[in-house]
Amino acid sequence: MIEIKDVRKSFSTLEVLKGINLTVNKGEVVTIIGGSGSGKSTLLTCINGLEPINAGQITIDGTVVHAKDTDLNKLRRKVGIVFQQWNAFPHLTVLENVMLAPRKVLGLSKEKAEEIAVKQLTHVGLREKLTVYPNRMSGGQQQRMAIARALAMSPEYMLFDEVTSALDPMLVGEVLDTLKMLAEEGMTMICVTHEMAFARDVSDRVAFFHHGVMTEIGTPDQLFGAPQHPDTQAFLASVR
């Protein structure tokens, strides 16, 4: 369970998160929608401790993320994240990209790491690309590889930060299908996205962020069907 309590976060004088409260239960899929600069992506990088916070508390299965004695390297094994820019490691093949962390971070044998990597890459439809270097693949394929790379650590939670925003429109579908598949398998996920149809289809709950505040959260039917807050209404009207 991820519990976010009164989290505040500033970049110098700009406050991007103004007291966020959100609890995500095991097996739940929560998507976060909202305009650019609303703090959605920042929240994700705070959850796995890549960014410090100024106030409040985030706990993951009882571990306080920003506590001084928390081993973030250990915590991050449990919380995978995939970014808008997929950040493939260009000097490694697709297989090596996915094997690297299981071997070096989890300390698995080469054989075991390879077995896991092949399994995850097959899962995202890249079985044919094992020996290819990432720059020979499309953005959609690289993004699916990044997802497999995160999954190879057997995370209990996955964070997706606008994973389709940097893709050609025609490649968005293949990545969204991968996310849907994960959601159906019961992965606990927080997805920041601009894909409203996707948010409606896969989410258990949808949260709307506006200027660092979570103005509204509810089931897809509630949020898309009958938004309560004027900011949510205005946003949904503009994206439709």
Next chain:
Amino acid sequence: MLNYTFHWNQAFKALPQMLDGALVTLQIALLSMVIGLALALTLTAFRLSGNRILSGFATTWVEIARNTPALFQIYMAHFGLGNFGIHLSPYTALLVGIAFNNAGYLAENFRGALKAIPDTQARAGRSLGMTPVQAFRLIVLPQMLRIAFLPVTNQMVWAILMTSLGVTVGMNTDLAGITQELNARSFRTFEFFALAAVIYYIIAKLVTLAARLLAARMFRY
């Protein structure tokens, strides 16, 4: 000029001697590169350390190495240090001078290469649970070495050519030193130096070729 008769035979007779010198030249160049690379990595670490004294030291080194004549750097290692009672042999002084020069240039190359790698690469590594050291060693460093590889090769060629400055501090066992001694005895300046130049050229080309083959093996992406 019209009265000059070429005496290539004399030069060719000295070829084995000159090739022995070429080996010494290559040895100094290789050693100076190994030392230079180690120093350059250290200087790069100093510059990134955030410590003002360390980074100031490294910056000063890089500035001096890149903006003063290599000849002066070698002179300083031999005669300059000699004034303070530190007496280095011509061989050692030449090695120290070139290694100093290499370190400065290579450190600057490394810095440029590091800048070319987006921060998000290390961040992606961290997000997979790697420590900062792991993320640097497994993700940033291999990419940095690829970007820096060509400039490093150039510096190696430059190091080979710089060894010829050793004659000014009394170096007489390398290619330039031996050529200079043969010249002093025979005054067949053109022949000896032309032959020596061809040998330098071939060494430089072979090094470049070897580097290219090595790069093709090492960097498959």
